[in-house]
Amino acid sequence: MVRLILRRIGQSVVVLFLVTLMVFLVMHAMPGDPVSLYLGPTATPDQIQLYTKEFGFDQPVLVQYGKWITGLFHGNMGRSIAFQEDVGPLLAQRVGVTLSVTLPAFIIAVILGIILGVIAAVNHGKAADSVITSLANIGISVPIFWVGILLVYWLSLKMHWLPVQGYTPLSTDFELGIKKLIMPVFVLALGPMASFTRQTRSAMLEVTQQDYIRTARSKGLKENTVIRGHALRNALIPIITLMGMSIGGLIGGTVLIEQLYVIPGVGSMMMTAIMNKDYMVVQDTVFFIAAVVAVCNLIVDITYGFVDPRIRAEN
Amino acid sequence: MLNTKSNVEAAQALSSSNQSRAQSARKERSRQFRKAFFARKPVVFAFGIVVVMVLLALLAPVISPCSPYEQDLNNILAGPSPAHLLGTDGLGRDTLSRIFYGTQVSLSVGLVSTAIAGAIGIALGLIAGYVGGWVDSLIMRVMDAMMSIPLVIMALFLGSVLGKGLGNVMLSIGIVMIPGYARLTRGQVMGVKQLDFVTAAKIGGATKFTNTVKHIFPNSLSPNIVLATMNFGSAILIEASLSFLGMGINPPTASWGAMVSDGYKFLNRDPVLAIVPGIFIMLTVWAFNIVGDALRDALDPRLRGA
Numbered sequence: 256m257v258r259l260i261l262r263r264i265g266q267s268v269v270v271l272f273l274v275t276l277m278v279f280l281v282m283h284a285m286p287g288d289p290v291s292l293y294l295g296p297t298a299t300p301d302q303i304q305l306y307t308k309e310f311g312f313d314q315p316v317l318v319q320y321g322k323w324i325t326g327l328f329h330g331n332m333g334r335s336i337a338f339q340e341d342v343g344p345l346l347a348q349r350v351g352v353t354l355s356v357t358l359p360a361f362i363i364a365v366i367l368g369i370i371l372g373v374i375a376a377v378n379h380g381k382a383a384d385s386v387i388t389s390l391a392n393i394g395i396s397v398p399i400f401w402v403g404i405l406l407v408y409w410l411s412l413k414m415h416w417l418p419v420q421g422y423t424p425l426s427t428d429f430e431l432g433i434k435k436l437i438m439p440v441f442v443l444a445l446g447p448m449a450s451f452t453r454q455t456r457s458a459m460l461e462v463t464q465q466d467y468i469r470t471a472r473s474k475g476l477k478e479n480t481v482i483r484g485h486a487l488r489n490a491l492i493p494i495i496t497l498m499g500m501s502i503g504g505l506i507g508g509t510v511l512i513e514q515l516y517v518i519p520g521v522g523s524m525m526m527t528a529i530m531n532k533d534y535m536v537v538q539d540t541v542f543f544i545a546a547v548v549a550v551c552n553l554i555v556d557i558t559y560g561f562v563d564p565r566i567r568a569e570n
Numbered sequence: 571m572l573n574t575k576s577n578v579e580a581a582q583a584l585s586s587s588n589q590s591r592a593q594s595a596r597k598e599r600s601r602q603f604r605k606a607f608f609a610r611k612p613v614v615f616a617f618g619i620v621v622v623m624v625l626l627a628l629l630a631p632v633i634s635p636c637s638p639y640e641q642d643l644n645n646i647l648a649g650p651s652p653a654h655l656l657g658t659d660g661l662g663r664d665t666l667s668r669i670f671y672g673t674q675v676s677l678s679v680g681l682v683s684t685a686i687a688g689a690i691g692i693a694l695g696l697i698a699g700y701v702g703g704w705v706d707s708l709i710m711r712v713m714d715a716m717m718s719i720p721l722v723i724m725a726l727f728l729g730s731v732l733g734k735g736l737g738n739v740m741l742s743i744g745i746v747m748i749p750g751y752a753r754l755t756r757g758q759v760m761g762v763k764q765l766d767f768v769t770a771a772k773i774g775g776a777t778k779f780t781n782t783v784k785h786i787f788p789n790s791l792s793p794n795i796v797l798a799t800m801n802f803g804s805a806i807l808i809e810a811s812l813s814f815l816g817m818g819i820n821p822p823t824a825s826w827g828a829m830v831s832d833g834y835k836f837l838n839r840d841p842v843l844a845i846v847p848g849i850f851i852m853l854t855v856w857a858f859n860i861v862g863d864a865l866r867d868a869l870d871p872r873l874r875g876a
Contacts, residue, residue, distance in 0.1 A: 266714075273715035278727070285731045389612070396856035398807060398827070400814050401848030404834050408845075412838050507722035511811055515834075525723070526815060529730040541727050545718045552718070 256560060263556050267549045274545045275327070278538050279320050289534045293336045310334065310535070327542070337533040345536070346521065346543060352422060353520035356512065357505050360440045364447035364505075365498065369487075371448075372455020377482060379460060387452060394449025399508055403442045403515045410438065420517040439516045443508050447501040454497045458490035465489075492563050499555030503548045606868035616860035623854050627673040634667035638824045647840050659829070659843055660836055668824040669850055675825045676854060679740050679809040680802040686744025688798050691751025692790070698752065699759025700782045710756065713749035721746050725808050729817050739818050743805050754797055758790035796866040803858035810851045826851045 282289075290306040291298060307313050311322060326333055332342035375387040411419040418435050425432040462468065463486050471481045510522035517523075521540060528536035608614055626633070635655065636642075642654075642662040649657045656665035698709040716724065728742035762768060763786060771785050810827030812818035819825040826847040833843030 269711055270714045270718055273711055274718060277712070277715055281728065281731055392612075392859060393852065393856060396803065396807070396859050397852045398810050398814070398830070398848060398855075400811065400827075401830055401844070401851065404830065404837065404844050404848070408837055408841050503718075503720035507720035510722060510726065511814065514815055525726070529726060529817065532730075537727065537730060541719060541723060544720065544723055545715075548718050548720065 259560050260557055263553060267553050271542075271546055271549055274549075275324060275542060276320075278541050278545075279323065282534055282538050283316055283319075285534075289336070289532065292532045293534075306336070310336065323538070332539045332543075333535045335528070335533050335536045337528065337531040337536070342536055342539045345524065346539065349519060349521045349524050352424075352518060353506075353509055353513070353522065355425070356436065356439050356443060356518060356520065357509055359436070360443035361447065361501070361505055363440065364444040364451055364501070367444075368448045368451020369455050369494065371452040373459060373482065373487060375452065375456040376459030376463065384456075388456065391449040391452040391456075394445055395453070397445070399442050399446055400511045400515050402445060403438065403512065406438050406442065420515070422516075422518040422520075435516075439512045439518060443505065443512050446508060447505055450497060450501060450504075451494065454494055455490060458493045459486055462486045462490045492559070495555055495559060495562065499552040502551040506544050506547065603868050607864050609867070610864065612860055613864040616857040616864075619853055619857035620861055623673055623677060623857070626670055627677045630667075630670040630674055634664075634670045636664035636667045638663060638668045638671040639822050640664070647836060647843075649840070650842075656846060657840065657842055659832060663822075665829075665843060665846065668829060669826070669847055671824040672826040672829060672847060672850065673854075675736065675819055675823060676806045676809065676851070679736070679743065680805045680858070682740040683743035683747065683805045683809075684798050684801050686741065687747035687801065688751055688794060690744075691748040692755045692787075692794055694748065694752040695755025695757075695790075696759060696782050696787060699756040700763065700778060700786065706756070709752065713752050716746075717749045721804070721808060722811055725812060726815070726817055729812060734817060734820050736819055736823065739809055739812060743808050743812075746808070747801050747805065750797060750801065751794060754793055755790050758793060759786050762786050762789045792869045793866075796862055796869060799858055799862035799865055803855040803862070806851065806858070807855050 290303050290310065290312055294302055294306065311319060314322075323333060330343060332346065334340065335342050335345060338345060371387050371391070375384045375391075378384045407419055410417045417437055418431070421435055423432040423435055459482075468481060468486055471485045472478075476485075506522075509520060510526060512518065513520045513523040514526055521543070525537065525540040527533075528540065608617070635653075640663065642648075642658055642664070644662070645654065645658050646662040647658060647660060648654060648662075651657070654664045654666070656669070659665055659668070694709050694713070698706040719727070724746045725742045728745055729738060732738040732742055759782075768781060768785050771781050776784070809818055809825065810830070813825040813827030814831045816828075816831065818827060821828065829847035830844050830851075833840070833845070833847065836843055
């Protein structure tokens with residue numbers, strides 16, 4: 256088990272190293288230099304020179320890369336041209352905001368997705384199955400920003416139940432904070448919830464055809480025990496994999512949701528940076544997001560080893 | 571003499587009967603495929619939507635009531651009327667015509683980006699799977715690195731470097747989707763290359779290249795076709811998302827995502843502007859997903875009915 260974990264950590268480190276290389280090379284393959292792009296056509300040569308020197312863009316590419324990487328190791332992510340601040344603290348401020356939307360969305364998606372998937376599988380071929388499966392298929396096809404807009408129209412503009420947009424920290428005003436979070440969290444949860452439903456349903460259908468389920472039923476266990484104790488436990492394995500994979504989609508979704516509902520999180524920071532051509536921030540946020548995804552997948556793979564004795568044995 | 575003639579006739583008869591038998595077997599296979607493909611009702615509906623969307627894209631210039639760019643400044647944000655069936659947008663352009671033209675953008679993004687991703691991804695997967703060793707490790711680790719960045723983020727990142735516009739959006743979505751094909755193809759190659767017919771071809775003198783192209787590639791094709799169909803929908807969704815964020819297709823070209831975003835500004839006054847293009851995105855993506863599911867089930871008999 257220790258060897259499995261160590262090997263898996265090693266793989267993640269290699270992948271993250273490649274991510275830094277890829278992000279850095281792509282940024283530097285871009286035509287034009289970041290300073291004149293940021294300052295625009297009105298910039299004087301003196302200004303460009305000053306900024307180029309200050310941000311180290313005059314150094315050889317390899318040196319710049321080395322500086323970035325060593326900085327990352329020391330928790331120093333470089334400086335934002337647009338904000339004139341270090342990227343690290345900027346990012347830290349916004350992680351909490353993004354987390355307050357993504358975490359509840361993830362939990363809701365997992366719980367409801369699994370419940371709906373089980374209901375569909377248990378009622379295989381019946382009306383409940385058709386309704387849930389159809390809704391799940393729509394859920395993975397629907398553009399979330401559009402659902403968000405529909406909800407704004409209905410719940411905010413027509414019914415006046417919820418505020419249209421914005422973010423209020425729960426510590427400042429709990430009620431208003433929650434009200435502002437309801438739509439973003441629900442919209443963000445929609446896609447992953449649909450995926451979890453589909454995955455749970457098909458995993459459950461596969462598992463319930465296995466011999467050990469027949470054995471469990473034939474020895475007279477209650478259907479509830481068979482489903483919860485025997486079928487779902489085995490069906491959970493592919494669902495856990497999906498949990499890791501859905502983190503990426505969830506973070507991708509936050510960019511859209513944060514733009515739509517004007518939430519000052521990591522996604523909106525990345526969008527602002529892209530619009531301002533603030534490339535240090537773009538580079539850092541992309542790396543940060545990749546790191547979060549890598550760590551989540553690492554956790555999933557290790558959990559996998561604990562949950563499934565077969566995987567432990569293989570390694 | 572007579573004998574030879576009858577021999578030739580017999581041989582001809584035999585070969586034609588073989589041909590007709592092969593033909594009828596092929597017919598039977600395609601009949602079975604069609605039956606498995608259209609087994610569920612939603613698939614028929616989804617397939618119908620795909621056909622309609624393709625027709626809309628092809629016929630947009632003919633069936634659109636107006637030009638998608640023509641501004642009717644006396645009729646800004648007008649409601650439905652005989653002249654403008656779905657009304658007009660904030661610049662007085664006909665919404666229905668823009669939706670029809672938007673089909674062209676969505677489908678062409680789906681087609682081109684899937685083709686880019688498929689061509690490069692399958693090639694990389696074949697190389698990784700067949701060559702093996704450090705080449706395999708290098709390709710697959712780079713694919714892992716690409717996959718660790720969420721699709722939308724990666725497409726935004728590439729888009730921010732490449733710039734906006736139809737071609738660049740197609741390219742960035744295409745690049746983002748490469749790892750899926752590479753992984754899938756590599757897995758297929760690993761499975762197929764152990765099989766007897768590949769070994770037989772090797773013994774028969776086939777080089778690594780011919781073996782890969784002639785024997786392994788065709789056998790890894792069907793799962794890739796399924797993936798391509800599903801990616802078609804995802805590509806449309808990513809394009810819509812990028813255009814919604816203002817990082818996709820350049821205005822004034824009609825893109826459904828950008829139309830939703832523009833319509834959002836007038837949500838209270840004219841909700842149709844944001845709602846209708848969204849319905850088109852959803853229907854198209856849904857149709858391609860369902861067709862992809864049905865293709866997978868029809869091509870893999872083990873999954874039928876699951």
